[in-house]
Amino acid sequence: MMEIVCKTLKGVKALETYDKEGQINKSTGLHILGPCIGRHMDGIYVVICLEELRQELSFVV
Known part of the structure; x- marks a missing residue:
């Protein structure tokens, strides 16, 4: 398992983005x-x- 430490909440939100169907954007x-x-x-x-x-x-x- 991997753990990631981010300084701000914006950094956490930048880790994953979602498309209009709610699926994770893998690109x-x-x-x-x-x-x-x-x-x-x-x-x-x-x-x-x-x-x-x-x-x-x-x-x-």
């Missing part, structure tokens, strides 16, 4: 890079967005 995003690294991107992969992991700081006085 863009992460799927176009698969053959370059010798892996097929048909399986499951985990995406972690660092932007969503911000911690709220609260101080007790």
Whole structure:
């Protein structure tokens, strides 16, 4: 299984695009890079967005 870390939510959305029928467009995003690294991107992969992991700081006085 592969895991991908993105800095922003826009980066996560750029990994996959969909056509009008709701199918994954295999000619863009992460799927176009698969053959370059010798892996097929048909399986499951985990995406972690660092932007969503911000911690709220609260101080007790």
